[in-house]
Amino acid sequence: MARHGQPTSEFDMPDGRRAFQWEIVEIDYTPNSVEWEEENTESGQRGEVHQSGGYASTSSCYYTFYAKKNGESGWHVVGFEKPRFECE
Numbered sequence: 001m002a003r004h005g006q007p008t009s010e011f012d013m014p015d016g017r018r019a020f021q022w023e024i025v026e027i028d029y030t031p032n033s034v035e036w037e038e039e040n041t042e043s044g045q046r047g048e049v050h051q052s053g054g055y056a057s058t059s060s061c062y063y064t065f066y067a068k069k070n071g072e073s074g075w076h077v078v079g080f081e082k083p084r085f086e087c088e
Contacts, residue, residue, distance in 0.1 A: 004063070013066070018075060022063040024087070029056050061087030 001007075008023040032054030038047040061083045067075035
């Protein structure tokens with residue numbers, strides 16, 4: 001919680017545990033790239049423009065802690081589910 005704030009969601013599991021889940025969204029930008037390819041011919045110069053990139057992609061990573069009730073007002077963490085490999 002100190003690093004990512006309040007959980008994005010929390011829900012009760014059938015076995016009495018509660019799952020606390022954080023979703024971390026990463027945004028990757030691929031900048032627009034323009035390349036000019038020029039060719040000299042007998043009739044003069046000609047060229048072509050090649051463009052690539054210019055988009056953003058997003059991916060989500062989920063961090064989940066499982067906890068059991070600890071008294072009246074707290075929770076005791078009893079498990080952790082690692083996110084997919086690309087998120088670590």
